[in-house]
Amino acid sequence: MTVRIMTPAEAAQYSIDKKPLFILDVRTEDAFADWKLEGGSFSYLNVPYFDLLDGVEGIADQLPDDRDILVVCAKEGSSEMVADMLSEAGIGAAYLKGGMQAWSDYLRPVKIAELESGGELYQFVRLGKGCLSYMVIDQGQAAVIDATRMADVFLAFAAEKEAVITHVFDTHLHADHISGGRAIAAAAGAAYYLPARDAAEVVFPFRDLTDGLRVTIGKTGVEALSSPGHTSGSTSFIVGDRYLLTGDILFIDSIGRPDLAGLAEDWAGDLRKTLYSRYGALSGNLTVLPAHFMEMDEVNEDGSVAAPLKTLFAQNHGLNVADETEFRSLVTENLPPQPNAYQEIRKTNMGILTPAADEQSEMEIGPNRCAVK
Amino acid sequence: MKADHYLDAIGLSCPMPIVKTRNAMKEAETGEILEVKTTDKGAKADLTAWAKSGGHELLEQTEDEGVFTFFIRKG
Numbered sequence: 001m002t003v004r005i006m007t008p009a010e011a012a013q014y015s016i017d018k019k020p021l022f023i024l025d026v027r028t029e030d031a032f033a034d035w036k037l038e039g040g041s042f043s044y045l046n047v048p049y050f051d052l053l054d055g056v057e058g059i060a061d062q063l064p065d066d067r068d069i070l071v072v073c074a075k076e077g078s079s080e081m082v083a084d085m086l087s088e089a090g091i092g093a094a095y096l097k098g099g100m101q102a103w104s105d106y107l108r109p110v111k112i113a114e115l116e117s118g119g120e121l122y123q124f125v126r127l128g129k130g131c132l133s134y135m136v137i138d139q140g141q142a143a144v145i146d147a148t149r150m151a152d153v154f155l156a157f158a159a160e161k162e163a164v165i166t167h168v169f170d171t172h173l174h175a176d177h178i179s180g181g182r183a184i185a186a187a188a189g190a191a192y193y194l195p196a197r198d199a200a201e202v203v204f205p206f207r208d209l210t211d212g213l214r215v216t217i218g219k220t221g222v223e224a225l226s227s228p229g230h231t232s233g234s235t236s237f238i239v240g241d242r243y244l245l246t247g248d249i250l251f252i253d254s255i256g257r258p259d260l261a262g263l264a265e266d267w268a269g270d271l272r273k274t275l276y277s278r279y280g281a282l283s284g285n286l287t288v289l290p291a292h293f294m295e296m297d298e299v300n301e302d303g304s305v306a307a308p309l310k311t312l313f314a315q316n317h318g319l320n321v322a323d324e325t326e327f328r329s330l331v332t333e334n335l336p337p338q339p340n341a342y343q344e345i346r347k348t349n350m351g352i353l354t355p356a357a358d359e360q361s362e363m364e365i366g367p368n369r370c371a372v373k
Numbered sequence: 374m375k376a377d378h379y380l381d382a383i384g385l386s387c388p389m390p391i392v393k394t395r396n397a398m399k400e401a402e403t404g405e406i407l408e409v410k411t412t413d414k415g416a417k418a419d420l421t422a423w424a425k426s427g428g429h430e431l432l433e434q435t436e437d438e439g440v441f442t443f444f445i446r447k448g
Contacts, residue, residue, distance in 0.1 A: 028418055028419060028422040029422070030418070030422065031418065048419075048422060048423070048426065049388055049391070050388070050391045050395065050419065050422075050423040050426070051426060053391075053392060053395060073387070074387065074415050075386070075387060075415065077386055077387040077388050077389075078387050078388040081388050362414065
């Protein structure tokens with residue numbers, strides 16, 4: 001039996017296509033319980049690699065023969081060893097190239113739309129962490145919104161599309177992942193915008209992202225809409241009059257949490273006003289494009305994460321809590337655990353900490369936890 | 374802390390620190406202490422979980438300029 005190497009891109013395709021895949025995760029039980037490869041038709045077995053050093057015979061009868069097997073570990077080494085052992089035992093298996101670390105970093109560009117003005121809107125889906133970034137491209141110009149740490153991916157994508165990045169935006173100061181915004185802006189010579197209300201401690205120059213700011217990318221309008229609640233500076237964008245980029249305020253099946261900068265009680269009222277009044281006054285025909293997803297069932301068949309605003313007003317529980325007190329307790333009590341290293345991530349995004357590349361990758365390990373349902 | 378056995382796993386990456394720790398532990402007698410040095414960050418969680426699953430006791434772990442030192446008593 002030969003051992004196959006599966007790239008994160010191939011694993012992502014299984015996930016989106018809901019193609020059956022058996023994940024043999026050889027990390028520790030804690031690591032597996034915290035975070036794993038998610039897919040529509042994935043099944044799992046978690047046995048730490050150090051329990052398999054004497055041989056894989058003990059788990060052979062738990063491995064299926066009707067679907068592909070993928071061995072996964074943190075970085076690759078242990079999964080390669082286990083896949084080799086399986087191969088020697090006559091069981092065909094692949095291992096995940098680069099392990100969970102590479103899975104966390106993998107971005108899948110999905111074309112959301114051809115804009116009316118002739119431009120294009122892309123969503124970059126980070127399946128491993130549930131982060132969503134955006135690029136508006138029109139007539140050789142591009143704007144990037146909520147870029148993740150992998151700046152090179154965005155720069156290369158724009159270059160491939162023969163577009164110059166002129167504007168880089170972050171909808172808020174992120175707490176769950178390290179922003180690539182500043183690095184992209186520096187490399188492209190673009191302006192970097194961040195809401196000043198989130199940026200009191202930021203140590204580098206930026207332009208204030210203010211309510212009503214309107215820029216034109218080619219012929220496509222990109223308009224900022226102040227939408228506080230996840231943070232006090234949180235800002236949404238309306239792109240080409242058809243798309244509503246909601247940042248970490250509104251997701252497909254959940255809403256933003258107001259506590260990651262430590263002020264849940266203060267911001268719960270803002271969050272409600274943004275969701276129920278500000279978004280409530282917008283056209284229901286806008287397509288919502290959030291900055292995160294939490295569950296694979298929020299991902300559409302084409303791999304995008306998008307839904308009409310009116311559908312969310314009909315179906316998203318967080319938009320349908322009539323009682324204000326009940327809403328306040330929904331977003332301030334029983335919140336999920338905070339993201340891994342979120343304080344250090346915030347400080348990195350402020351420019352206060354400057355961790356090395358491998359440390360940055362380490363800080364981001366684990367699922368994102370930006371929502372309440 | 375004084376150890377009975379010493380393993381240098383510096384520079385090795387996963388899974389080798391654990392593979393070598395396991396082999397070194399086989400040479401030790403029950404109750405003896407093995408000292409392991411590694412530079413693999415992932416080894417921290419893995420050694421803790423491995424020791425627990427094998428019935429060994431992790432007595433002490435320290436970090437000094439990227440080198441992790443573990444003292445493990447054989448169970």
